Amino acid sequence: MEAILNERAVRLKIIIRTEVRTSRILSLLLQTKCDRMIFSNTTFKSMPRWVRLLLGNLGAVAVALVVLVAIEKTSDAYNWTWEKYVVKNLKVISPKLHVPLEGRLTSKLGADLGYLIFIRNTTPTNAVIYYPTMADFTTPPPDKEKSIFNGRLHEKLIAVRFLYPRRVVVESELGVTSWSKKLTHICIVNGHNRDMLPYQTEDDFYNGALPTDSLLMTPL
Amino acid sequence: MLTIGIILLYISGWLLIRAVYRDASWMETVGFAFPIGLFVTTLLMWLADWMGLRLTPVLLLSLNVLMTVAGGWVCRHQLQRSLKEYRFHFTLNLNNLLWLLLLALVIYAEASNFLKTVYFPVYDRDSLAGFDTIGFIAAQEHTYRGMSIFDGDYMPQIHQAGSYISYMPMLQLSYAYVYILGAATSKLVPALFFAGFMLGFYGLMRRVTCATASIVGVLGMLMTPEMLSFSSLSNTNVVHACLASAGLLYVCQWYPSHRFEQLMLGCLLLAANCWMRAEGIIFVATALVLVALRGYGQFRQLGRKGIEWKLLLLPLAALLPTLLFQVYAQVEGLTSESILITRPFWDAVKFGDMCSGAWFLSITSTYYGWTFHLFLLVVVLNFILFKKGKATLYVAGALLLAFVLYFVLLYHINYIWDTLDHVMNFSAKRFLFCYVPIAWYYIVSNGIVGQLFHQLDSHINFRRTEV
Structure with missing residues (x-):
């Protein structure tokens, strides 16, 4: 028992000695060398405490600024975070705080959102709508070179978010779900899906x- | 109505934290009041919905008032004492000019981030095709389990692998909460969550290190590129990171101090984290290991009688939200095809891809800045040079263990809804957010760096350092 206690005491002494040594090294690094340079200087020491504190603080701020700028x-990565994210966001957003929510969202989602809002505004709330596929959004009409849509809002749940309470049906559900048999409107995009309508439409639409029932058509 | 709802959330969260951890500083209390308030409110909302009650503004506000009264009752003695001893005093503790400069940078950066978060309504794909839409529809239809988008006839793909039907519901119900109370966008939730975390994280670090080191930690964490930019979106990654890291850090603080209250608050945050994302169980497992290690230490010192087995119950209780939700999902049929491989297996290619992915994520500065470089550097420095530094290595150990467990979990996922390459190249950049605050906590509070900051602080502080 005694031997174990002695051994523990020796170990403890070694640990304490090492810790004292390491903390001394740190003190040397921070205190003694700095003291020798600044704080132990007799002129510096003779200054009032608040002046010494202020000088120390200004020194620390100057070093920190140099490090941060470097x-x-x-x-x-940090350049992007500060310049492109923090500073730029504040600069861009501050003058635009008056912009309504829909305008803010359109600035992020572009023409695709404009399309969804248009569909929402031109269909009744109980409509069951066939919603186009990604390919419909990105494939331009025959007489155009490029589609104005990028298709980022082609997913059903995203369409549901903006068209609610209207029901949305997508291509893979046709003939599978009961809702696909109750379609009241077909979404036409880039001229696609006109063939799904039981009647003829104008070529430049x-x-x-458009409603599946031609009798429900209202002039735009 | 929304303002009242948010204030009630704060009050109930504040009271709950005071009830659990009496000595929590005002920064910790205010910082974590919102997440804790949301956790309990969404839990009650989910229970009410399961019982068949409609999620209406009256119900939500009643639940909040009930929570506030219950919290006030539990804390009545504390509140009475505080009111008796209350004297108005305001002291502006400037600490030092360096601290002030860094604080100004933190406020500027967070103000910009907060503004960006609330300015833009939800626009990111993951939220629009998941969290935000679920919250929005739940608010419109006043139910969670009975939502039209959970109906197999309307959404035939709902039970496919990786479907949103099986997501843990905290964030969706949080969004439902604000939408029900009249919000036009749900972005207030992530904005308040992250801003509160800044404050709470500072308070957490102040317990173990000086003011200057703490503000350096907050700035370092805040400036992590990918994390900052993601914090302005509405998905779960950053809010999950806030809860996971804060919970695990409280358990790490309990480890040496052995203050039961810290373990309680840590486990409460970890429970909230499990309610947020299923992989929250990883952090609970890490907390369990820490508690078990502590028990082993007691066993070596005091023998079998010295072990407090009941402490293990706390981290285990943090798993309750996950277990409850699994039972609920089975009972209500809100399940999707499992993506988890539950048997042990060996796939050298997958393992190699995982390791290279993990290494790339840790080493590239594009996503996490210098966070993990600095972390590894101070771990090595403390391990080799500084004996005293070994006393804080359990924090680094907890981080590394949670990191390994995370990748073990990713290894056991069957990537049938997406390819592993795609996940590692595009989604994985969000996987390490949870480790960023823990890494910064360790970087500024470990033995060697903590000592350096302490020395610096003692030279330039207008007041004497309390730590």
């Missing part, structure tokens, strides 16, 4: 939602 300049 990090911002040398690292692409590219984007919108």
Whole structure:
């Protein structure tokens, strides 16, 4: 028992000695060398405490600023975070705080959102709508070179979010779900899906939602 | 109505934290009041919905008032004492100019981030095709389990692998909460969550290190590129990171101090984290290991009688939200095709891809800045050079264990809804958010760096350092 206790005491002494040594090294690093340079200087020591504190603080701020600017300049990641994210966001957003929510959202989602809002505004709330596929959004009409849509809002749940309470049916559900048999409107995009309507439409009708029952058509 | 709802959330969260952890600082209390308030409110909303009650504004506000009264009753003695001893005093503790400069940078960066978050309504794909839409529809239809988008005839793909039907419901119900109370967008939730976390994280670090080191930690964490930009979106990654890291850090603080209250609050946050995302169980497992290690230490010191087995119950209780939701999902048929491989297996290619992915994520500065470089550097420095530094290595150990467990879980996922390459190249950049606050906590509070900051602080602080 005694031997174990002695051994533990020796171990403890070693640990304490090492810790004292390491903390001394740290003190040397931070205190003694700095003291020798700044704080132990007799002129510095004779200054009032608040002046010493202020000088120490200003020194620390100056060093921190140099380090922060160096990090911002040398690292692409931090440069992006500060310049492109923090500063730019504040600059861009601050003057536009009056813009309504729909305008803010359109600035992020573009023409695709405009299309969804148009469908929402031109269909009744109880409509069951056939919603186009990604290919319909991205394939331009025959007489155009490029589609104005990028198709990022082609997913059903996204369409449901903006068209609610209207019901949305997508291509893979045709003939599978009971809702696909109750379609009241077909979404036409880039001129696609006109063939799903039981009646003829004008050739230059590219984007919108048309009722499956021609009697429900209202002039736009 | 929304303002009242948010205030009630804060009050109920504040009271709950005070009830669990009496000595929590005002920064920790205010910082974590919103997440804790949301956790309990969404749990009650889910229970009410399961019981068949309609999720209406009256019900939500009643639940909040009930929580506030219950919390006030539990804390009545504390509140009475506080009111008796209350004297108005305001002291502006400036600490030092360096601290002030860094604080100004934190406020500026977070203000910009907060503004961006609330300015833009939800526009990211994951939220529009999941969390936000579920919350929106739940608010419109006043139910969660009975939502039209959970109906197999309307959404035939609902039970496919990786479907949103099996997501843990905290964030969706949080969004439903604000939508029901009249919000035009749900972005207030992630904005308040992240801003509160800044404050709470600072308070957490102040317990173990000086003011200057704490503000450096907050700034370092805040400036992590991918995490900051993701914090302005509405998906679960950053809010999950806030809860997971704060919970695990409280358990890490309990480890040496052995203050039961810290373990309680840690486990409460971990339970909220499990309610947020299914992989929250990883952090509970890490907490369990820490508690078990502590028990082993007690066993070595005091023998079998010294072990407090009941402490293991707390992290285990943090798993309750996950278990409850699994039971609920089975009973209500809200399940999707499992993506988890439950048997042990060996796939060298997959393992290699995982390891290279994990290494790339940790080493590239594009996503996480210098967070993990600095972390590894201070771990090595403490391990080799500084004896005293070993005393804080359990924090680094907890981070590394949680990291390994995360990738073990990813290894056991069957990537049938997406390819592993695609997940590692595009989704995985969000996987390490949980480790960023823990890494910064360790970077500024470990033995060697903590000492350096302490020395610096003692030279430039207008007041004497309390730590």
